[in-house]
Amino acid sequence: MNKMDEIIIVVPRKELFEEERLAFQGIDSTEEVKSSLLKNIERHYTLLKRGEAEEDENYKQPIPYIVIRKSDKVFLYERLKGGGESRLHSKLSLGVGGHMNPIKGSNSFQKLLTANSLRELMEELEFSLNYVDQFNSRFEIIGFINDDSNDVGKVHIGLLVVLDIADDIEVEVKEKDQLLGKWVPIEDLKDEKVYDRLENWSKIVADIIK
Structure with missing residues (x-):
């Protein structure tokens, strides 16, 4: 199947941001906004083909963005030339995640979030111990990231x-021909040689993570 024919979860922007009343740029981690956005996604999410969703700014695609932290370090990965999208080559990312797909027999957005997040972690990364049981616990969202400054x-x-x-x-990353993963001190994210190569969402996270 062509990836653009993939059925993904989307939410109408109008309902998500309540006629732009909740719209923001960057990151918002306030309890009020988190609660409202989650409620709005739960109530109004629907399904579209990925190709349609990528071209329609009336919809937002919820993307789990999982940052892995170990003490004062975070897991950082670089997209190599063997990867799919050329626009992302040599970019650095802090987040593991991707588009969310529907799950047969489940309409709960929280269950969809947990299942899709777990799938992304298991697809992209290899852990030295079986963390599946712990990952299966509730995935807590600590903030929402929004960046309307570019088409993506x-x-x-x-x-x-x-x-x-x-x-x-x-x-460790699984797709070693596409990704190079390593641990970096959180303080090093502010180094311009690192920061300037971060993807937009990763820059937003780097500005607030401790």
């Missing part, structure tokens, strides 16, 4: 999750 950002909204893991857990 206009049709997506990020659901930011920070996943803290123990110091003795090792993490």
Whole structure:
């Protein structure tokens, strides 16, 4: 199947942001906004083909954006030339995540979020210990990321999750021809040699993560 024929979860921008009353740029982690946006997604999400959603700014695609933290370090990965989208080559990313797909027999957005987040983690990363049971617990959203400054950002909204893991857990990327993963101190994210290469959403996270 062509990836643009993939059926994904979307939410009408009008309902998500309540006629732009809740609209913001960057990141919003206030309890009021988080609660309202989650409620609006739960009530109004629908399904579209990915190709249609990518071209229609009337819809936002909720994207789980999972940042893995170990003490004072975060897992950072670089998109190599073997990866799919050329516009992302050599870019650095802090988040693991992707489009959300419907799940047969489940209409709960929280269950969809957990299942899709778990799938993305297992598809992209290898953990030295079986973390599946812990990942299966509720994924708590600590903030929403929105960036309408470019065509890609206009049709997506990020659901930011920070996943803290123990110091003795090792993490590796699975698709080594497409990604290069490594641990970096959080303070190094502000170094311009790193910061300037971060994808837009990762820059937003780098500005607030501690």
